[in-house]
Amino acid sequence: MKKCMLIFGTRPEAIKMAPLVKEFQKYPEEFQTLVCVTGQHREMLDQVLRIFDIIPDYDLNIMKQGQDLYDVTARVLIELRDILKKEQPDVVLVHGDTTTSTAASLAAFYQQIPVGHVEAGLRTHNIYSPWPEEMNRQLTGRIATYHFSPTSLSRENLLKENVAAERIIVTGNTVIDALYWVVEKIGKDGAFRDKLEEQLFSSGYDVRRLENGRRLVLITGHRRENFGEGFISMCQAIKTLTKKYFDVDFVYPMHMNPNVRRPIYEIFGENLFGLGNIFFIEPLEYLSFVYLMKKSTIVLTDSGGIQEEAPGLGKPVLVMRNTTERPEALSAGTVKLVGTDYDRIVNEVSALLDSEEHYEQMCKAVNPYGDGKACERIVSTFR
Ligand code: UD1
Ligand code: UDP
Numbered sequence: 517m518k519k520c521m522l523i524f525g526t527r528p529e530a531i532k533m534a535p536l537v538k539e540f541q542k543y544p545e546e547f548q549t550l551v552c553v554t555g556q557h558r559e560m561l562d563q564v565l566r567i568f569d570i571i572p573d574y575d576l577n578i579m580k581q582g583q584d585l586y587d588v589t590a591r592v593l594i595e596l597r598d599i600l601k602k603e604q605p606d607v608v609l610v611h612g613d614t615t616t617s618t619a620a621s622l623a624a625f626y627q628q629i630p631v632g633h634v635e636a637g638l639r640t641h642n643i644y645s646p647w648p649e650e651m652n653r654q655l656t657g658r659i660a661t662y663h664f665s666p667t668s669l670s671r672e673n674l675l676k677e678n679v680a681a682e683r684i685i686v687t688g689n690t691v692i693d694a695l696y697w698v699v700e701k702i703g704k705d706g707a708f709r710d711k712l713e714e715q716l717f718s719s720g721y722d723v724r725r726l727e728n729g730r731r732l733v734l735i736t737g738h739r740r741e742n743f744g745e746g747f748i749s750m751c752q753a754i755k756t757l758t759k760k761y762f763d764v765d766f767v768y769p770m771h772m773n774p775n776v777r778r779p780i781y782e783i784f785g786e787n788l789f790g791l792g793n794i795f796f797i798e799p800l801e802y803l804s805f806v807y808l809m810k811k812s813t814i815v816l817t818d819s820g821g822i823q824e825e826a827p828g829l830g831k832p833v834l835v836m837r838n839t840t841e842r843p844e845a846l847s848a849g850t851v852k853l854v855g856t857d858y859d860r861i862v863n864e865v866s867a868l869l870d871s872e873e874h875y876e877q878m879c880k881a882v883n884p885y886g887d888g889k890a891c892e893r894i895v896s897t898f899r
Contacts, residue, residue: 519604523617526556529612532690533611539894554591557772592623607629618652624659636657638670646841663684692887723808730764733815747776748783749861809831813831827884
């Protein structure tokens, strides 16, 4: 019996690791599956655990308001010491590029426990963009024994760094496993759709507004390198767009980081209710977020995960960043980098809203990130 410990701590890691937890749990005679959450995120992590019905074996509960990179790194490292000593797992699995995943990899390495890196090999080669994620994933890559790459391009990146070919397994991204599961449920279960619409309504957005051809721009943002200036100009651009397009709804589920919310209050005022066609709402549960993505016309975001999900749903994504470690959908033409420049954001959103031809060119459904079987492939490596 192999003991596998999955360690994660933020919303996106949880969404992408949840289907993997479930896959390991399918084989109780082969694996003892342990889940350890760091709680780098609290509310946004718990939302995901609830939906996927995951009860962690360990919860480090490290989140503090206004935590910085030192806080997260140090707390995860120290807290994991005794847990790893006690459990001595055969392998620790971490995900992606957060500080939780890098600190957890280091904690495992200090006890010579092999690390499996899920979503391995993504690179921008610019250590400050995204920051600190690019360095996080490079460091985790150095520590890892097993590299689960989502695409052949990410495999190439690792080969160039002299990672042994036999240690790299191209699996697809586990986010597509999660996405397919939700999309299938949305597709065939009317009662489920009604429930999601109700949830959205109580979160502050009524999707029935879209029934008469009204369009929707879905917005998210949270990147550290956009804090300050970047977020201010993003918000100014969004404000201009809401006034230019009264016939379009703009929905912005706000990340809980105070650095994300401050510029929103600065540009839109302290009272974010009743602003007409812009809806600032609390972070949505994954299921209702996917539902809203499906209903949207354009997605405007700086998120990593959303760059993988939205193209699969045939939605054009304008990415408010200057670089991306996910060039596959960029090459396919459904993702475009627009940075945080005010004019660029206004012009690119307007071009998509104004020209049907331009819109059609960008909204072909492509899915370079997987076939929904990534978790199966990862687990089979250990069987
Ligand atoms: C983190 C990750 C980032 C990932 C992002 C996904 C690092 C350094 N950053 O950034 O790679 O893309 O998550 O969303 O690992 N907060 C809450 N409740 C929550 C979550 C956050 O109140 O459920 C607030 C807290 O004040 C917290 C702050 O947000 O201190 C920042 O959280 P943190 O995890 O440090 O950074 P993120 O910007 O969320
Ligand atoms: N997401 C969500 N609710 C929201 C906004 C996003 O469930 O209100 C999901 C989204 O579908 C994606 C993930 O969160 O799977 C992306 O998380 P985030 O943008 O915070 O992090 P990143 O992917 O940039 O690391």
